[in-house]
């Protein structure tokens with residue numbers, strides 16, 4: 001919310017998006033919003049339209065119906081201005097002039113960004129900074145043709161964040177990266193989001209994104225079948241008790257408890273924070289419920305996804 005209490009304008013807005021190739025419908029009635037500072041992970045089985053959606057969001061593909069706005073600007077009818085806010089890697093790995101060095105490629109990218117309507121000059125130090133962030137300093141003056149797949153992938157992310165975008169869109173940014181490279185991308189995405197950037201990324205790595213995405217959109221058969229608020233899911237605690245139904249009834253009466261369920265032998269409650277656990281334990285014990293264990297109820301995104309995709 002803004003200071004006046006009005007909701008902040010979404011950094012990314014997709015409204016009623018449909019995409020067909022001939023008679024083949026690839027995306028149907030997609031609506032989604034991403035707020036500044038939010039990391040939105042898009043996932044779904046192969047061939048369900050993630051890349052097509054990302055191509056539409058970045059202006060590389062045209063929707064059959066619907067519209068997409070980046071920072072309030074329509075990416076198709078006001079494309080140059082909308083893209084001034086955008087950093088993106090859509091083809092993985094991103095395309096570079098392979099006979100030029102990584103540094104030269106970033107310089108070309110910086111020059112093009114500065115020339116675009118609404119574009120800003122990228123200071124020379126920023127090139128060094130992003131190369132260091134992506135751990136490419138050692139490779140900076142080597143021709144891109146000498147880069148490994150993972151190094152090109154990281155150079156792609158370096159060019160996407162170079163101009164400090166307000167919207168960052170990455171299609172499978174961690175495919176082809178080693179575990180340390182994956183961790184590096186996670187840290188960069190998290191830090192961009194902390195600075196207010198809205199991030200959309202597509203991925204198949206559910207257990208990884210569960211640790212740092214705020215929202216997960218599940219796309220199946222071209223439809224967005226679910227939007228999972230990970231923060232809300234992860235605020236739950238579970239109590240292993242002798243009477244889960246009785247414990248749930250006690251927990252439900254506590255003013256700070258928002259949602260209660262049971263999964264024998266557990267009673268599960270959304271407490272609004274760890275600090276409430278002792279109060280909940282005290283009340284359960286006062287009411288004669290025996291508690292054997294209390295712990296965070298980790299949300300298993302993989303299991304949830306499997307069920308959701310199987311049901312769709």
Ligand SMILES: Nc1ncnc2c1ncn2[C@@H]1O[C@H](COP(=O)(O)OP(=O)(O)OP(=O)(O)O)[C@@H](O)[C@H]1O
Nearest residue numbers: 021024026044045046047048049050051052053202
């Ligand atoms: N240019 C095109 N012409 C016709 N059909 C296309 C075109 N591009 C994509 N498609 C079709 O659109 C559907 C979605 O493809 P898309 O690449 O968006 O899926 P995806 O979810 O990104 O898949 P993956 O997880 O395998 O990367 C597929 O059936 C694909 O064959």
